[in-house]
Amino acid sequence: MYLKMENQSAQKDTYILAVETSCDETAAAVVKNGRKALSNVISSQIAIHTLYGGVVPEIASRKHIEAVNPVIKQALADAGMRLEDMDAIAVTSGPGLVGALLVGVAEAKAIAFAAKKPLVGVHHIEGHICANYIENPDLEPPFLCLVISGGHTHLVKVTDYGRYEILGKTRDDAAGEAFDKVARSIGLGYPGGPKVDALAKEGNPEAIHFPRAVIDGAPYDFSFSGLKSAVLNYLNSCEMKGEEVNRADVAASFEQAVVDSLVSRTMHAAKETGYRKVAIAGGVAANSAIRAALKTACEENGYAFYYPSPVLCTDNAAMIGSAGYYEYLSGVRHGWDLNAVPNLELGNDIV
Numbered sequence: 024m025y026l027k028m029e030n031q032s033a034q035k036d037t038y039i040l041a042v043e044t045s046c047d048e049t050a051a052a053v054v055k056n057g058r059k060a061l062s063n064v065i066s067s068q069i070a071i072h073t074l075y076g077g078v079v080p081e082i083a084s085r086k087h088i089e090a091v092n093p094v095i096k097q098a099l100a101d102a103g104m105r106l107e108d109m110d111a112i113a114v115t116s117g118p119g120l121v122g123a124l125l126v127g128v129a130e131a132k133a134i135a136f137a138a139k140k141p142l143v144g145v146h147h148i149e150g151h152i153c154a155n156y157i158e159n160p161d162l163e164p165p166f167l168c169l170v171i172s173g174g175h176t177h178l179v180k181v182t183d184y185g186r187y188e189i190l191g192k193t194r195d196d197a198a199g200e201a202f203d204k205v206a207r208s209i210g211l212g213y214p215g216g217p218k219v220d221a222l223a224k225e226g227n228p229e230a231i232h233f234p235r236a237v238i239d240g241a242p243y244d245f246s247f248s249g250l251k252s253a254v255l256n257y258l259n260s261c262e263m264k265g266e267e268v269n270r271a272d273v274a275a276s277f278e279q280a281v282v283d284s285l286v287s288r289t290m291h292a293a294k295e296t297g298y299r300k301v302a303i304a305g306g307v308a309a310n311s312a313i314r315a316a317l318k319t320a321c322e323e324n325g326y327a328f329y330y331p332s333p334v335l336c337t338d339n340a341a342m343i344g345s346a347g348y349y350e351y352l353s354g355v356r357h358g359w360d361l362n363a364v365p366n367l368e369l370g371n372d373i374v
Contacts, residue, residue, distance in 0.1 A: 041343040045117075152170060171199065171308055195247065
């Protein structure tokens with residue numbers, strides 16, 4: 024069920040209790056007026072999934088069940104507030120791992136029902152975009168946002184609060200997925216993004232030329248599968264020839280290829296749309312090379328550049344609380360039949 028209610032008054036403070044369990048972080052937060060995180064508690068599962076070289080969905084779901092109640096209790100305590108003080112309960116309902124999503128959705132529905140609070144389902148990518156509102160009080164739509172994470176690479180026009188138009192997205196691997204696969208291939212392990220970023224600082228980004236994919240007729244779309252394959256082919260070629268591999272150079276050259284692909288399309292989109300504000304979001308937005316390159320490109324082209332701090336780039340509940348606030352103000356309410364939708368598209372109604 025998807026209902027639109029009368030717009031809420033923005034005159035009084037509005038407090039949202041938010042829950043996020045889309046992948047391998049169990050998170051809860053209390054957010055005030057969509058812009059201030061009064062608490063942001065995250066229980067990470069990285070240590071256990073590192074043993075398996077990546078996220079194991081069944082393990083993730085079980086760990087969410089164990090952690091979700093303590094995390095919510097801690098979020099309320101850290102904010103110095105009670106459940107009764109909340110105006111609504113927001114929860115990620117998609118996209119993500121279906122088992123993981125179901126834990127958060129079931130928890131949020133139970134809390135909302137017991138406390139007689141409105142329930143608001145939130146799109147995970149919308150949450151990443153809204154993370155920018157928490158630390159950038161001057162940022163308001165319209166603006167352009169590059170969303171880069173383990174599962175998503177989207178170039179999005181944010182035309183208004185809760186209103187999005189996807190200009191381009193990856194045709195295959197997401198940027199974060201490519202980072203993880205390349206990290207594994209050069210022996211860095213999981214999670215790959217931060218490890219490649221750290222090692223790349225020791226290498227030469229021009230040592231190896233890896234391809235930058237261009238898609239005919241889709242100037243804003245991305246493709247990283249060919250880049251990933253090129254890295255694997257390079258490593259295999261070195262092994263067959265008995266040549267030593269400089270892992271730092273591989274990491275730096277791969278990272279530079281990703282940076283070039285992301286920055287070129289983002290700047291092209293900004294120029295074509297006429298938007299003067301550019302933001303980034305998602306776990307890969309914490310990558311230092313990507314942030315630095317986009318910041319420089321924006322400065323050179325006269326665009327304002329916005330980005331969340333690293334803790335708000337990775338999955339967290341504060342960003343869900345921010346997105347939930349704007350959905351709540353617009354009158355969005357969900358019923359007890361709210362379900363997890365693992366492949367939910369941005370811009371679709373959550374059902």
